[in-house]
Amino acid sequence: MIEFISATKCIECNQCVTVCPTNVFERVDDGIPVIARQSDCQTCFMCELYCPVDAIYVAPSPDGLTGVTEEELTNQGLLGGYREKVGWGKGRTSVASHDFHYKLSARSIF
Amino acid sequence: MSEVAQVGSLNLTTDVLVIGGGPAGTWAALTAAAKGVNVVLADKGYCGSSGATAPSGTGVWYVKPDEKLREEAKASRFLMGGQLAEHRWMDRVLDRTYENMNKLGVFGYPFPVDEQGNPHRRGLQGPEYMKLMRRLIKKAGVRILDHSPALELLADEHGVAGAAGVHKQSGKTWTVQAGSVVIATGGCAFLSKALGCNVLTGDGYLFAAEAGASLSGMEFSNAYAICPTFSSVTKTAFYSYASFYHEDGSIVEGASSKKGRSVLARHLLEGRQMFAKLDGAAEDLRPLLRVAQTNFFLPFDRLGIDPFTQAFPVTLRFEGTVRGTGGIHITNESCGTAVPGLYAAGDAATRELICGGFTGGGSHNAAWAMSSGSFAGEGAAAYTQSLGQYAARRSPVGCSSSTLIRQEMRPGAAAKTEEYISAVQDEVKPYQLNLFRTEQGLTSSLNRLDGLWKEQRNREIQRSPEGVKAREAEAMTATARWMYHSALARTETRGMHKREDYQVTDNSQHHRLISGGLDKIWVKTEAVNKERVLL
Numbered sequence: 001m002i003e004f005i006s007a008t009k010c011i012e013c014n015q016c017v018t019v020c021p022t023n024v025f026e027r028v029d030d031g032i033p034v035i036a037r038q039s040d041c042q043t044c045f046m047c048e049l050y051c052p053v054d055a056i057y058v059a060p061s062p063d064g065l066t067g068v069t070e071e072e073l074t075n076q077g078l079l080g081g082y083r084e085k086v087g088w089g090k091g092r093t094s095v096a097s098h099d100f101h102y103k104l105s106a107r108s109i110f
Numbered sequence: 111m112s113e114v115a116q117v118g119s120l121n122l123t124t125d126v127l128v129i130g131g132g133p134a135g136t137w138a139a140l141t142a143a144a145k146g147v148n149v150v151l152a153d154k155g156y157c158g159s160s161g162a163t164a165p166s167g168t169g170v171w172y173v174k175p176d177e178k179l180r181e182e183a184k185a186s187r188f189l190m191g192g193q194l195a196e197h198r199w200m201d202r203v204l205d206r207t208y209e210n211m212n213k214l215g216v217f218g219y220p221f222p223v224d225e226q227g228n229p230h231r232r233g234l235q236g237p238e239y240m241k242l243m244r245r246l247i248k249k250a251g252v253r254i255l256d257h258s259p260a261l262e263l264l265a266d267e268h269g270v271a272g273a274a275g276v277h278k279q280s281g282k283t284w285t286v287q288a289g290s291v292v293i294a295t296g297g298c299a300f301l302s303k304a305l306g307c308n309v310l311t312g313d314g315y316l317f318a319a320e321a322g323a324s325l326s327g328m329e330f331s332n333a334y335a336i337c338p339t340f341s342s343v344t345k346t347a348f349y350s351y352a353s354f355y356h357e358d359g360s361i362v363e364g365a366s367s368k369k370g371r372s373v374l375a376r377h378l379l380e381g382r383q384m385f386a387k388l389d390g391a392a393e394d395l396r397p398l399l400r401v402a403q404t405n406f407f408l409p410f411d412r413l414g415i416d417p418f419t420q421a422f423p424v425t426l427r428f429e430g431t432v433r434g435t436g437g438i439h440i441t442n443e444s445c446g447t448a449v450p451g452l453y454a455a456g457d458a459a460t461r462e463l464i465c466g467g468f469t470g471g472g473s474h475n476a477a478w479a480m481s482s483g484s485f486a487g488e489g490a491a492a493y494t495q496s497l498g499q500y501a502a503r504r505s506p507v508g509c510s511s512s513t514l515i516r517q518e519m520r521p522g523a524a525a526k527t528e529e530y531i532s533a534v535q536d537e538v539k540p541y542q543l544n545l546f547r548t549e550q551g552l553t554s555s556l557n558r559l560d561g562l563w564k565e566q567r568n569r570e571i572q573r574s575p576e577g578v579k580a581r582e583a584e585a586m587t588a589t590a591r592w593m594y595h596s597a598l599a600r601t602e603t604r605g606m607h608k609r610e611d612y613q614v615t616d617n618s619q620h621h622r623l624i625s626g627g628l629d630k631i632w633v634k635t636e637a638v639n640k641e642r643v644l645l
Contacts, residue, residue, distance in 0.1 A: 021155025021164075021309050023257055023278050023575075042308035043342035045408065046159040049237055060409030062303040062342040078412055085404040086237060096238040097220035100401035102230035107395060108350075 002041045002058050005032055006070050006079075009055035016047040016056060038065075045082055052089070054080025119282035122253070123502075124150040125494040126487070127272055127288035129260050129314065131157025132164070133476065134456020135294035136243035137210065137483030138490070142292075143250040145491035150286050151252050152275060154259035154295075154578070155309050158244040159237075161296055162432055162457070163476070165306040166236040166345065167403045171464075171477035172211050173204055180204060187474065191435075191466020192604035193620060194327075196639050199463035202443070206481035214239075217246055233402075234476065236306075258284055259578045261514060261571075263291060263317045264506035269450030270321050271506035274514075278575045289494030289501045290451040292486045293318055293438065297431035297457035298589045300538050301531060301582075304335060304344040304429045305405070311582040312431070312589035314458040318438045319588065320509040323447040324626035326439040326460040326636075328589075329596040329607040330467040332544045333433035334375070334426035336367060336386070341409035344427050347472065348399060348406055351391040355421050357383055372608070375426055375541040385421040428539045431589070433471035434606060435461040436596070439624055444489025445482050451493055453486035455479070462622065467605020511628050512571045512584065519572045523580065526569075530583040533562055538590050548610045552598045559591050567629070592625045599623055599633040 002024055005016070010032040017025040017033050021044065026036035043062040048054075057073055059066045073079045087094040126142045128135045131153030139151045153160050173183040184200045211231045215221050219242055221229040248254065260275040264287065272287040298312030315325060335344035336352075349367035354374065356362055362384060365373040374384050391399060396418055400407050410417045431437060438447060438454035440463065445453050456479040461470040464478055494501060508514060537555045538544050566584050571577045600623055602616035603609050621635040 017279075018256070019156045019159045021160040021306070023155070040308075042303050042306065044159070044165040044306045045405065046165055046237070050159070060338075060342070060412050061340045081411065082404070082408055085408075086235070088237070094220050094235070094238055095401060095404055096235040097222050098401050099222050099224070100398045101222045101233055102224045104395075104398040104402045105230065105232055107398070 001043055001062055001065060002035055002038060002047065002056070003065060003068060004057055004070065005035065006055040007032055008070075009053050011053055013052060015050045015052065019050045020047050048082050049086060049088060051083070054083060120277070120284040122150055122284070122286045124148045124253070124286060124288050126290055126292065126490045127152065127286045128292045128294055129273060129317075130161075130294035130296060130456070130458065131254065132161035132294065132296060132456060133240070133243065133479035134458070134483035135292070136240070136247050137480045138292040138294055138453075138455050138487035139247045139252045140243070140250055141484040141487030142491040143247070143252055145488060147491045147494055149252045150255065150288070151247065152255040152258040152260060152273070152284070152286065154257070154278075154313070156256045157254050158240050160309050162306045162310065163236045163479070164240040165405060167233065167405065168236065168476045169233050169347075169473035170211060170231070171204065171207055171473040172232050173208065175205070175208060187465050187468050190605070191462075191468035192615065194462050194466030194605065194622065194638055196463050198639070203464050203477055203481040206484055207477040210480045210484060214242070218242060255284065260313065260317065261573060261577065261581055262508045262510035263321045263452070265321050265449075265509050266504050266506045268504070270452040271504050273317070274508060274573075276573055276575060276578060278578065281574055283573045287504070287506065289497050290453065290490040292453040292455055292490050293458050294455045294483060294486070295458045297434065297437065298586060299430045299432045300428060300535055300586050302428040302430070302535070302539065303342050304337070304427050304432070305342050307429065307432055310432055310457070312585040313582060314454070315438060315592070316581070316585035316588050317509070318447060318449070318452065318454065319626055319628055320511055321449050321452055323449045323452055324439040324624050325436065325592050326622055326624050327436035327462040327467065327596070328431070328592040328625050329600045329623055330436045330462070330605055331431045331434040331593040332606055333429040333469050333471065334371065334541070334545060335429050335433065336371065336374070336424055337427040338409055339423040339425045340413065343405055343409055344429060345403055345406045348388060348403065349386065351388045352386040353389055355385040355387065357385065359421075371426065372545065374424070375545050378425065379541050384424050386424045387421040388418045391418055426541070428544075430538065432457055433469050433475070435465055435467060435470045436593070437461065442489075443485065444492070445486035446489055453490045455482040455486040467607055469606060510571070510581075511567050512569055514573050514577070515570045516573060519570065519576065519580070523569070524576055527576075527580045527583050530562055530566055530587065534559070534583070534586045534590055538593070545608065546610050547597050547608060549598065552594045556591065556594050556598070559587060559594065563587050563591060563629070588628065591631050595631045595633050596623045596625050
């Protein structure tokens, strides 16, 4: 479930408001968006992927909050980790083109 | 029926309206636009991030047009699906999927390239795929309405002619009058928080039934995904490498991803926590798996668990018809329904035609979405063109079974909606009711579900974001009733439908179950089209 939007990182682009499929966020005039409908979050991580500055953290559990802080996550290197793995962002290559996909399909059992 | 079509704050007229902006909806829009008609696409979330595909990676049933390879591909799920797939449809879908995947390469999807320099087109990364589909339909001139769930279809005596809904972020209503409508709203996962599935509440089934269409294969609606207890990620393929353990570290006999999910369910039912470890994956395979499905590993990485070496608690998360195969009954090759002007595609439509009663999850559903989307888009465009001048002179009315109103709902309506939702979930999620089906369990469930339907359909529902939730609750209630009536009628075990009181497959029931109706549900049989015996 969505845990927070970092007030220090957010650039108020409102991408999260636009892309969230369940409309969890709400735009605020002259401010960062707010998490207006937290319980509607379905834990799909799409807001994290579309956030251009890694200001959002979605905890894996869809049920309830963990209370984790931005400082803890920064220390563990977890903020923006998913976007990096998917290969979105400047200077990155999309994971879609990774050659492991065909290497795996030659060996997979499913 | 509502008396007159409500006039919305946004009024559009178009040739084809597509409801739903996942893979099926975007392919329908793209294909219709290519036929030279105007298209509007309304998504209840954001076209590009909405639905089961966008947050996932998926395999695709992409098979080169080589006779032997195609025969193997068709045979792979045929028996597991209870021999309910149809040869002709599998051929059409394999052809169209091959064509569409090749097109995606041309359109700019970054497929990996193998040592011989050939693109590898057997899978798609959801975020990349759906971002590209959004770009393509915009380029084709499709008008996208994001955050715009439909509340009802519009129809006149000649058939379906549009839809009306609400924009969730502004609260403003919308009406789109169209020559034809494609329903691509996905399946129904009953708000179980399976990855990306909470927008999939069976809305399209309800809309179609209200317009007079029927459903098919709704007994194949009990898919459960293996999932860590601490996660929404319902990707089951990698559990092929898993061993399952009891809390004391001993192996769970008979449990496996493919054939032993029931074993896990029986232990869970008795209150025993199950654990999994992907210890069957060789060391050198693990980095490949990590890249192939980045989202699978996301929850583990965040909790500091190595799923290859550490056991983690798992459960079975309900996915309903999303990875089942039931859906709107298709009556012709254009994915049309019994109602003129109404088409269905993707998980909203039945997938029995290509996978019978066994899960369509993964590659088959992905192939079906892009193929049926294309068939429906072409069919809808041709239908609208055939209407000619008449299209502009229609005055359709709303089809909602509950009265839709402009005024606020009664105080406490939102809380009541929440109650209905959890009451429906209590009937469809429990393994003892839905996975291990019995006449007694299904009948008692249906008594409660019928009561829930009666209460809801007599409510007035506001054309507002709150009203959207009320309609979702109705859709889930109706879906559960078609599911259980069909399950009750199939007195055998076939595909994913398992009856505790009829544990074998009965050859005399090798037919489809078509269902429909709202206040009174009906189920009838229909022959499976047999042109040539497989195997």
